Amino acid sequence: MHEATVAQSLVEAILQEARQQRARPIRAKLSCGELNKVNDEVLSFAFQAVAEGTPCEGMVLQIEHKPLQAKCRACGDVFALDVSSARCPACQREDFELLPDAPLVLDEIEFERADDGED
Amino acid sequence: MEKIDVGRKILSANDTYALKNKQLLARYGKPCFNLISSPGSGKTALLVRTIRDLMASLRVGVIEGDLQTDLDAERIRATQAPAIQINTEGACHLSAAQVNQALEKLPVANLDVVFIENVGNLVCPSAFELGEDGKIVVLSVAEGDDKPVKYPGIFAKSQVLLVNKIDLLEGALVDFDLDRVRTDARRLNQSLEIFPVSAKTGAGMSRWYDWLTNRIRAR
Numbered sequence: 240m241h242e243a244t245v246a247q248s249l250v251e252a253i254l255q256e257a258r259q260q261r262a263r264p265i266r267a268k269l270s271c272g273e274l275n276k277v278n279d280e281v282l283s284f285a286f287q288a289v290a291e292g293t294p295c296e297g298m299v300l301q302i303e304h305k306p307l308q309a310k311c312r313a314c315g316d317v318f319a320l321d322v323s324s325a326r327c328p329a330c331q332r333e334d335f336e337l338l339p340d341a342p343l344v345l346d347e348i349e350f351e352r353a354d355d356g357e358d
Numbered sequence: 359m360e361k362i363d364v365g366r367k368i369l370s371a372n373d374t375y376a377l378k379n380k381q382l383l384a385r386y387g388k389p390c391f392n393l394i395s396s397p398g399s400g401k402t403a404l405l406v407r408t409i410r411d412l413m414a415s416l417r418v419g420v421i422e423g424d425l426q427t428d429l430d431a432e433r434i435r436a437t438q439a440p441a442i443q444i445n446t447e448g449a450c451h452l453s454a455a456q457v458n459q460a461l462e463k464l465p466v467a468n469l470d471v472v473f474i475e476n477v478g479n480l481v482c483p484s485a486f487e488l489g490e491d492g493k494i495v496v497l498s499v500a501e502g503d504d505k506p507v508k509y510p511g512i513f514a515k516s517q518v519l520l521v522n523k524i525d526l527l528e529g530a531l532v533d534f535d536l537d538r539v540r541t542d543a544r545r546l547n548q549s550l551e552i553f554p555v556s557a558k559t560g561a562g563m564s565r566w567y568d569w570l571t572n573r574i575r576a577r
Binding site for chain 1: 359360361362363364365366367368369370371372449450451453481482484485486507510511514515545546547548
């Protein structure tokens, strides 16, 4: 449910970049980790609602989900962790440490310039 | 068409306030803990019991988060401890900015510890740092022993797990496998402290009090 808060922050961040670029944003790439994850459909819906009437209206969001990673204490293998059946795929042990989860990040914005010769 | 790299944390506005809260608490040298759980796990009951049992040695202040009403703040104030109620009016979590306003109303200088009781929700509150020293997750036995697997985020990020309402395990009033919770939660978080307690009978509370007083002294 906190996708609404994320959408609000996201629109504000993109509008700020758009003012600096003096261009229209058309697509944004975001990424998030497994523990900081957002639901794509809910975020896109909330984003369109917040973006209405702003230069962000109609933008396309691409959300990359980064898996939670763990490091096996026994064999040192670093692997993408499935929390429901959590074990090291290399040695089958259950002794591992969680690596820091990827935060929710706005990675890239694609702009369309109305007049490319202006700058 | 032109792409630019941004590389910006989306919740950075919240993080800015979280840092302000951390600095404010550090200025007074007061620890702060963020209680997170489902609705009805007994967060307020645990706080009321803790405040009453440690009244002689510990001055507690509480920031209460709920969608509506100040019922929880009133329960805290009945112990004579100061409490500030935040009504999120629909929002599913407390934000660091809301906590910042509440901290300004609390007499922080005259307290030993600040508790933030977050909105009842095992998901969203775990994504918003409030400037706390640690998160404490509460799970009551009636909710079931599968919660660490179903909601891993909060169990991975917390320092303490209080398993509440253990009085219901007597006479097998509910099916709850404490060992399963221990195994599943520790798999995600090896340093997690787990205290089975009953805020109603007081069972197990002394180990939680020991942890809390040691943390406050260590600050």
